[in-house]
Amino acid sequence: xxxxxxxxxxxxxxxxxxxxxxxxxxxxxxxxxxxxxxxxxxxxxxxxxxxxxxxxxxxxxxxxxxxxxxxxxxxxxxxxxxxxxxxxxxxxxxxxxxxxxxxxxxxxxxxxxxxxxxxxxxxxxxxxxxxxxxxxxxxxxxxxxxxxxxxxxxxxxxxxxxxxxxxxxxxxxxxxxxxxxxxxxxxxxxxxxxxxxxxxxxxxxxxxxxxxxxxxxxxxxxxxxxxxxxxxxxxxxxxxxxxxxxxxxxxxxxx
Amino acid sequence: xxxxxxxxxxxxxxxxxxxxxxxxxxxxxxxxxxxxxxxxxxxxxxxxxxxxxxxxxxxxxxxxxxxxxxxxxxxxxxxxxxxxxxxxxxxxxxxxxxxxxxxxxxxxxxxxxxxxxxxxxxxxxxxxxxxxxxxxxxxxxxxxxxxxxxxxxxxxxxxxxxxxxxxxxxxxxxxxxxxxxxxxxxxxxxxxxxxxxxxxxxxxxxxxxxxxxxxxxxxxxxxxxxxxxxxxxxxxxxxxxxxxxxxxxxxxxxxxxxxxxxxxxxxxxxxxxxxxxxxxxxxxxxxxxxxxxxxxxxxxxxxxxxxxxxxxxxxxx
Numbered sequence: 001x002x003x004x005x006x007x008x009x010x011x012x013x014x015x016x017x018x019x020x021x022x023x024x025x026x027x028x029x030x031x032x033x034x035x036x037x038x039x040x041x042x043x044x045x046x047x048x049x050x051x052x053x054x055x056x057x058x059x060x061x062x063x064x065x066x067x068x069x070x071x072x073x074x075x076x077x078x079x080x081x082x083x084x085x086x087x088x089x090x091x092x093x094x095x096x097x098x099x100x101x102x103x104x105x106x107x108x109x110x111x112x113x114x115x116x117x118x119x120x121x122x123x124x125x126x127x128x129x130x131x132x133x134x135x136x137x138x139x140x141x142x143x144x145x146x147x148x149x150x151x152x153x154x155x156x157x158x159x160x161x162x163x164x165x166x167x168x169x170x171x172x173x174x175x176x177x178x179x180x181x182x183x184x185x186x187x188x189x190x191x192x193x194x195x196x197x198x199x200x201x202x203x204x205x206x207x208x209x210x211x212x213x214x215x216x217x218x219x220x221x222x223x224x225x226x227x228x229x230x231x232x233x234x235x236x237x238x239x240x241x242x243x244x245x246x247x248x249x250x251x252x253x254x255x
Numbered sequence: 256x257x258x259x260x261x262x263x264x265x266x267x268x269x270x271x272x273x274x275x276x277x278x279x280x281x282x283x284x285x286x287x288x289x290x291x292x293x294x295x296x297x298x299x300x301x302x303x304x305x306x307x308x309x310x311x312x313x314x315x316x317x318x319x320x321x322x323x324x325x326x327x328x329x330x331x332x333x334x335x336x337x338x339x340x341x342x343x344x345x346x347x348x349x350x351x352x353x354x355x356x357x358x359x360x361x362x363x364x365x366x367x368x369x370x371x372x373x374x375x376x377x378x379x380x381x382x383x384x385x386x387x388x389x390x391x392x393x394x395x396x397x398x399x400x401x402x403x404x405x406x407x408x409x410x411x412x413x414x415x416x417x418x419x420x421x422x423x424x425x426x427x428x429x430x431x432x433x434x435x436x437x438x439x440x441x442x443x444x445x446x447x448x449x450x451x452x453x454x455x456x457x458x459x460x461x462x463x464x465x466x467x468x469x470x471x472x473x474x475x476x477x478x479x480x481x482x483x484x485x486x487x488x489x490x491x492x493x494x495x496x497x498x499x500x501x502x503x504x505x506x507x508x509x510x511x512x513x514x515x516x517x518x519x520x521x522x523x524x525x526x527x528x529x530x531x532x533x534x535x536x537x538x539x540x541x542x543x544x545x546x547x548x549x550x551x552x553x554x555x556x557x558x559x560x561x562x563x564x565x566x567x568x569x570x571x572x
Binding site for chain 1: 316319321322323340341346347348350355359367368373
């Protein structure tokens with residue numbers, strides 16, 4: 001048995017992090033996946049147009065339509081496309097080994113994949129939501145919708161990074177969690193809604209927008225409290241994802 | 256827990272080991288990929304030989320830390336490759352899988368590997384690309400590369416870190432003959448320079464050209480280890496079945512019964528099927544026999560000469 005060899009310095013995380021984050025839009029999101037991402041963006045814009053058609057005050061109409069169209073459908077789907085791409089798809093295809101087989105710490109990997117994915121969401125989904133508010137004629141809600149979509153995207157992508165670190169069938173599990181657990185169970189159980197980026201995002205939007213006569217789902221925090229809740233969820237899910245990466249088995253595609 | 260010291264004279268082990276595989280078992284559900292496998296690797300080129308599905312890829316992934324052993328231990332340079340992240344800067348794997356980040360260019364992939372591994376030498380990226388003759392196409396996306404070019408890009412990404420342990424899973428797949436020779440020379444140079452190079456293949460003659468030391472894995476177990484001569488001897492000494500066809504099979508069968516190398520003779524409609532304990536000597540004796548008995552040989556075909564059957568036989572020894 002040989003004695004453990006001294007290992008050379010491997011550089012600081014600060015030097016590696018930009019490369020890790022830049023890898024996400026360059027390598028994880030090829031054109032095909034970006035084309036798929038255009039679909040939820042279009043749904044968000046359509047929500048804005050649809051709100052115009054609703055026979056109500058623009059602000060109230062957009063709040064109602066955004067609640068379902070943006071936070072209930074487009075954001076979960078859009079962040080799923082991004083969140084699965086940043087980790088789950090790489091685990092499935094086998095390309096994660098290019099990053100895993102480096103001295104990068106697992107927390108760096110989880111953080112960088114989340115951050116890269118979130119930046120993509122900030123450049124695609126969030127501007128679409130802002131534009132939707134303008135299209136709906138509810139310009140006063142641009143700020144609230146930007147904050148709420150940014151916060152819910154952060155939490156959703158962290159959730160999908162966590163799922164990618166725990167299972168090879170990340171896309172299937174992510175879909176099941178979004179639609180079965182978040183939307184269906186979350187609609188009737190406050191405990192689940194409190195952990196749901198969709199419901200929390202909607203509550204953040206409604207609370208910050210403070211539209212007269214519109215209330216968020218009962219039993220969960222609203223406005224900035226919801227934003228803080230989403231921030232906490234993001235941190236916790238990334239921490240668990242770090243442990244998941246530590247236990248990850250990168251088997252070959254045939255295993 | 257410290258792995259036990261391997262026996263000194265066992266050909267599966269080397270005295271100056273950089274990678275030690277100690278009683279490693281890996282299974283996926285009901286499928287056993289590696290079973291109580293122990294061996295070690297040291298400086299120089301070692302060939303890892305085995306049929307498809309033998310467990311070579313799993314062993315290589317376990318050696319790099321991508322797969323945790325369910326039982327046993329792997330140590331690389333004295334460290335657990337899963338528990339000690341810094342050891343990854345001294346190990347590099349070229350996976351067999353065709354998967355590459357297709358949107359990246361070859362240069363971007365190599366630079367990414369260099370940055371994450373803390374390589375500060377500014378010229379390292381270009382040197383690595385040049386070593387695998389990819390400089391001219393370094394700015395093309397990997398998605399447009401052929402399988403052989405992708406393999407070379409992965410080799411470049413591995414070499415840029417100047418690894419002490421280089422694990423190559425079927426690195427010659429898809430390479431054209433010229434590149435094959437160049438890559439073999441490159442791996443041999445790295446081995447001669449004191450790097451631990453482990454190369455897997457299911458083609459015996461390919462491994463023979465590459466490596467002086469060979470480890471044979473079959474059904475997840477260590478089947479044989481040693482230099483290529485001892486491995487080939489182990490394979491050629493096994494009984495083989497050979498089909499012979501001639502213009503007079505009956506007379507040929509009678510003559511074959513008198514040969515020492517022939518264990519059994521079976522005369523059928525398709526020719527004469529014989530079992531031999533020494534295929535090499537039989538090949539030398541057959542022309543004389545055909546002259547002696549006055550028959551013209553039309554076909555001599557080994558019925559079980561595939562590498563899989565040879566490997567299967569090795570495991571049953």
